[in-house]
Amino acid sequence: MMLANSLQYSTIPCRKHLVSVIALIALVLITVCSTQLICIDYQHPNSTMCYSRDELLQMRSEVTMKLPTNLWQYITSLGIRSEPIIRRGRRGGKRHPRVPPVVDTDADQYSPIPTIIGNRPKPNELQTPRYATCTNLRQLPHYGTMDSKLNVCLWNAQSLGNKTVLLVDYMLEHDIDIMILTETWLRDDDRVIIGESTPPGYSFLNISRPNNARGGGIAIIFKTPLNLSLRKSQCVTKYFESACITDNANRLNLVAIYRPPPSPENRFRHSDFIAEFDNFVDDISILPGKMLLVGDFNVHWDRPDKSDVIQFSNIITSANLMQHVDRPTHTYGHILDHVFTVSDDNLVLNCTVDESFIADRVKVKHHCVHFNVNLEKPLPERVTQVLRNYKDINDSDFENSLSQHFNDIPLFENPGDIFDWYNQVVRATLDELAPATTRSRSIRCRMPWYNNSVHQSRQERRRKERKWRKSRSENDRLEFTEANKNVKTNITIAKKDYFGTKLHNASTKEVFQVMNQLLNNQGDLFHLTMILLISAISLLISL
Structure with missing residues (x-):
């Protein structure tokens, strides 16, 4: 059917x-x-x-x-x-009814592809558009990264005289803002060592032992924009050395301490140190600003059962101070270098111990202690450059533009006016064909003798260091030590070549400037010595 x-x-x-x-x-x-x-x-x-x-x-x-x-x-x-029904991609809120589609009656009735005219509303017709303005934007809180905070390092040098090259290279590589050194063995007249230990853009504060005695000593190397200064303390200490550093705004009181261990030579007793340190903490606690107490106390913090550690920790606890170092800072596995802050200040953000600083010929017993201080880093010094894209200049256009100006040369009575007119014409032509653009860039702190050989040796050292940190094997440690020695050798050779070339091509006045730079002479105290030295060099050259 x-x-x-x-x-x-x-x-x-x-x-x-x-x-x-x-x-x-x-x-x-x-x-x-x-x-x-x-x-x-x-x-x-x-x-x-x-x-x-x-x-x-x-x-x-x-x-x-x-x-x-x-x-x-x-x-x-x-x-x-x-x-x-597709739920994916729909926004929440009020549902708008959908208009059913309309069949196009004008299309071919027997067309294999039917034509349907949809009446779906556009998004702009459903709701009013929203624009980003200051009234409907919610400001998110700003959390600064570790790179924007002060990078501070604490290290017991045990004689800085033979570690200046590696120390400067270490500071520049890790971008240290404040370097705290204990047991530098420096005196007030060690200008050459102080000059070699000061990288470009840094300042050096030397606090030697009283009466220029041998041993001990504290040094602070910091970036010059921080503008740190030594605060005079009325508390005179006998059983340990101290230095209080502050900034102009008195936001931070950096107190560095070196306590020599008791020995038959100094006849120091631990009880005398405890009594003197207790009074010292009371005096620095009333200073304006936040307190940062660091240094080498020669107290084994990892041995809390010892009597001297118990007495020392009682003073720290009573002053509401907190210890941030939790790893050994000495090769023998003890915590001798400490970083203390007030518990409520939230001044130190993180604290790590770095074992990568290895000096040649002398075994370094203390590791570097790195930590970030909750203060903003100094802004790097910036320089503005004027640039022109000379590659876009067409030679024929440049010649035609200059020839048009030179066809009508005015008469000048003064020859200097001719040079001024010529400079103005050339500058106007360059502004027309290659407009000047300005660019601001930050100045990197780098030694003037830094060359490709030093750069490659530093890259090889970093590769050896990563390999040693990953494996912790003795062979990799020896390879890293050799790479570190190679860096020091290349820096020494590059430094000799740089100053040798500079002295060979320098005039008499420039020779004095180079000698002042080498001897770190900033005054007129060594003028006679330099004159004698230059005379001796001239005599040797003539022979």
Whole structure:
């Protein structure tokens, strides 16, 4: 039995699921017809499709079937196809009703691709646009990184005289803002060692032992923009050395201490140190600003059961101070170098111990203690440069522009005016063809004798250091030590070549300037010595 024109556009209901519609039609056909084959015409000469009774029974809601492509296209053209619900990508808030699509009646009726005109509203029509203004922006709190805080290092040098080259290289490589040295063994007249230990852009404060006695000594090497100065203390100590450093704003009181261990030579007793240190802590606690107490106390903090450590820790606890070093700072596994701050100040952010500083010929027993102070780093010195892109200048345009100016040369009575006019013409031509641009850059603190050989040796040392830190083997440590010695050798050779060339090509006045730089002479105390030295050099050259 054939059903011709049994399905009309007006009689087909718009249901949510197409399968339910087909199942309903199948039940009606089963009850009315007893035939085994049903044919449906979709008003197209080539679109007649036949279904059996069993096939219609399978088109129930509980059975999922994939309809033919031409049937899906026809159902879509009628506008009764159910779209899947997609939750992804929708914004929260009020739901706006969606306008149903409209079938384009002007399109070809038998076109295989139906045309549907959608009425989906644009996002701008649903809500008013929002723009980023100062009224609707919420300012987030700023958390400074460790790179923006003061980088401070504490180290017991045990004689600075033979470690100046490696010390300067270490400070520049790690960008140390404040270097605190104990047991420098320096005197007030050691100008050469002080000059060699001061990198470009840094200042040196030397606090030697009273009466220039041998041994001991404290030194502070800091970046010049910090503008640190030595605070005069009324507390005179006998059993330990101290130095109090502060800035102009009195924000920080950096107190460095070196306590020599008791020995038969100095006849120092631990009880005398405890009594004197207790009074010293009371005096520095009343100073304005935050307190940072560092140094080599020669107290084994890792042995809390010892009597001297118990007495020392009682003073620290009563002053509400906190210890930040928790790793051994000595090669024998003891914590001798300490960093103390007031518990409520939150002054020290992190504290680490670095074992990579290895000097040749002399075994370094103390490790470097690194920590960040919760104060902003000094801004690097910047220089402004004027640049021109000379590569964009066309030679013919440049010649034509200059020839036009030179065709009408004014008459000048003074020869200097001619040079001024010429400079103005050339500058105006360059501004026209290659405009000047300004660029600001920061000045890097680097030694003037830094060359490619030093750069490559430092790269090799860093590679050996990473390998040793990863493996911790004795062979890798020896390779790192040799790489460190190679860096010092290359720096020494580069430094000799630099000053040798500079003295060879210098005039008499420049020779004095170079000698002042080598001897770290900033006054007129050594003029006679330099004159004698220059005379001796001139005599040797003449011979």
